[in-house]
Amino acid sequence: MNNLVVLVTISPRVITRTKNGDGSTTYNLLLITDMDAHSRAEEWKWRAISRKANLTLSASKMEISPRVITRTKNADGSTTYNLLLITDMDADSRAEEWKWRAISRKAKVTLSADKKEIKLDWIEGSDVNLTTGFNFKGRGMELSDLSEFNGHLISPDDKTGLLYEIKKDKAIPWVFLNSGPGNTTKGMKAEWLTIKDDLLYAGGHGTVASSSYLLTTTFSECVYTVNVKDFQEYLNSRGKVANDDAMWIKTITKTGKVTSHYWKNVYNTIRNTAQFPAPGYLTHEAVQWSKAREMWYFLPRKASKTPFVEEEDETKGTNLLIMGPEDLESVDLVYIGNRTVEHPERGFSAFDFIPDTEDELILAIKSKEVTGSEPESFITVFNVHGKALMEDQQIAGNYKFEAVYFAIPWVFLNSGPGNTTKGMKAEWLTIKDDLLYAGGHGTEYLNSRGKVANDDAMWIKTITKTGKVTSHYWKNVYNTIRNTAQFPAPGYLTHEAVQWSKAREMWYFLPRKASKTPFVEEEDETKGTNLLIMGPEDLESVDVVYIGNRTVEHPERGFSAFDFIPDTEDELILAIKSKEVTGSEPESFITVFNVHGKVIMKDQRIDGNYKFEAVYFV
Known part of the structure; x- marks a missing residue:
């Protein structure tokens, strides 16, 4: 490779x-x-x-x-990456009165030098509650994907239509996505995010849907409630299409401008190629554009040759990887592992390409939601040809994880020339020649006898966009x-x-x-x-x-x-x-x-x- x-x-x-x-x-x-x-x-x-x-x-x-990945090169030639996951806890996302939460969790993923073996290490104590006051009908913070867009970590709430920026333990509303063609006050049920051509793409299940619920939010300590419609079922009571709002996707610019695009032909092409034509369906929660391969990739969550029935849908998980060129006028299909789905109760909820593999390797999340049992999530790795490198591993806790992302970097600045474990006392930052400069007080530290103890503060640092640190005297x-x-x-x-x-x-x-x-x-x-x-x-x-x-x-x-x-x-x-x-x-x-x-x-x-x-x- x-x-x-x-x-x-x-x-x-x-x-x-x-x-x-x-x-x-x-x-x-x-x-x-x-x-x-x-x-x-x-x-x-x-x-x-x-x-x-x-x-x-x-x-x-x-x-x-551009997206930036943190990587650590190990002595054996392997590379370790930071991984971030976020839950969609559905009705369990309510934390307290007028407060909703999601949970983020971190892990380390190590890829062998030959790119044939994967090791996963969860970071103990890394779970963080992300909270908000925005909700629909008492539902909110049901975060369905994760993407870094222009240096900001963005996640969509599939109940409110809000795109949040994730900052530590806070979810900060950025953009509201209207459902369908964008001419309604109803929030989009966004399930996936990806970046293509300097635009953030957001899409839903890609099938047709109907019902009703309340939008509730607080502003200036007042509570506002209005009736809106929730499109949760694919057909109405007569088996006819109620609407095709989920056939629309959105593109969002850096400044937050939203444009609606009708993807009905795209979704139908995918469904028909996979041999699940109407009244059957494919639902999508895991979609990515690969810049390296110039291809779209889809991991359908559920697949059925018959109309939607909620209880039956719980065991309609797929092992399909669907890919197509930029125009998506045609697509190809690959089976992951065997042609038979080994665990149909598990459906794909998110994936990300493993860095430094030319988007050859995929790390994916599956979740299980079966009536009468607690939700469960699993993590797996395979290549774009369908060969599994790591079988499903259960993620601890009864959470439904719906977002996975190789995380944006953090940098540790060592004091002085950088050969110590002591942190730098950085006091100022500036940008010059595409480098971040960090410096301290610029004076010596004296000991009790008035002699120079060290001159660590005489050193400054330059940091590249990829997090490489260089010390300068x-x-x-x-x-x-x-x-x-x-x-x-x-x-x-x-x-x-x-x-x-x-x-x-x-x-x-x-x-x-x-x-x-x-x-x-x-x-x-x-x-x-x-x-x-x-x-x-x-x-x-x-x-x-x-x-x-x-x-x-x-x-x-x-x-x-x-x-x-x-x-x-x-x-x-x-x-x-x-x-x-x-x-x-x-x-x-x-x-x-x-x-x-x-x-x-x-x-x-x-x-x-x-x-x-x-x-x-x-």
């Missing part, structure tokens, strides 16, 4: 802006706290607070971020900045606010604290600066600008973050200052000035006793 070559591009930053009638522009602003010891919320639980604002500036083409850079600003050792400058300006091709630093004498904690509380330091790409020399007056008006306030105001060619800076003084509550302030040090908006206090340490135009 050929080696997989992955080409990735960095998605450029996207800013939301509103042009106003007076020529001004309004931007969305996001701030995040660093509450230090106050971040502890309760036993084994810590918190940060985010806050949003609008910034209006007077009159004075986006790319989709910036001692000369930090010393150049410190000496130019006239704070040589044993004095110091500390940095928490650093940005690279692509527009100006310059580095910009807003030092948090500045001292001509060695560090003393209580004295450091009033060492805030009014310095703006800038330098070219190589940072072999820098210039210093004073913001406002040369004298620091409020030395108890130190810069903690900044961002360039969009559409100003990085001429204007919006910065956050925070105050931490022993015996008083933390405070934060926001200010605006230009790169020449002219103040446009003086410090404005941010409500609440929080230390905000991040700001970003979103």
